[in-house]
Amino acid sequence: MLLEKELFARSENQCELCRSTDTLSIYEVPPETQINADTTILLCKACIDQVDKKEQLDPSHWRNLSETMWSPFAPVQVVAWRMLSRLRNESWASDSLDILYLDEETLDWAKKTGDHEQEGTVDFHQDSNGMRLVEGDTVVLIKTLDVKGSSINAKLGTVVKNIHLVHDNTEQIEGKVEGQTIVILTKYLRKG
Structure with missing residues (x-):
């Protein structure tokens, strides 16, 4: 509970990346295993879903990174750098990334996940109609299939x-x- 109070005070009750005040949660910045104010940040649900690649990146959502990347707190800097790297095809993100300075230790932490080497798009399971599939869905086969080995x-x-x-x-x-x-x-299937 103390950590949550500390993060809310540090962030002024806002997401530390986009400044939203909606549905804020503590986010542990990977790959750190110790949970304290030096390894966590306060994020909104939209940021968490995009950082964790549960949703596609929405470049307009991240426009505040040009300002929040200057946070004096290393975990905020790390996630800002990672997200700017994933958004590097956006001119504003590329410009911000060019001027963002991280000390050597913070930059090493930011690079540990390899997230900066990936492009910003996220692949999801989709049916033949482009509908997103999730664990536990019901689907219908749109073609008769011979099952190999059976x-x-x-x-x-x-x-x-x-x-x-x-x-x-x-x-x-x-x-x-x-x-x-x-x-x-x-x-060969569509969502049921």
Whole structure:
């Protein structure tokens, strides 16, 4: 509870990156394992979802980084640098990144996750119509599929409940057909 009070006081009851006052939470800046004011920041839900790649980056949401990147607090600087790096294709973000100075220790911390090397887009599991799929969804096959290594033939219109997303491949999900767990390509299904 003391940490939360300290962060709310430090941030003046605002998200430390975008300055929103909506739904603020403590965010532990990876890969740090100690939880204290030197390793955490106060973020709004929109920032957390985009930082953690649960939602696509919205460049307009991050415009305040040009100001908040000058925070005297290292965890704020680290996340600001990472987000500016992911947004580097935006001219304003590239300009901000060019003038942002981090001391050597803070820059090393910022680079530890490798997040700065990735582009800003996030891949999600999507069905054949481009609808986003989430863990536990129900889907319908849009094509009859022969299941390799099995005598099962998954017919057009088969309903697959409670799907599991294959985390390292956004083009695949797992689901049960005729009691057997199979891997299905997302291009052959639609959200039910």
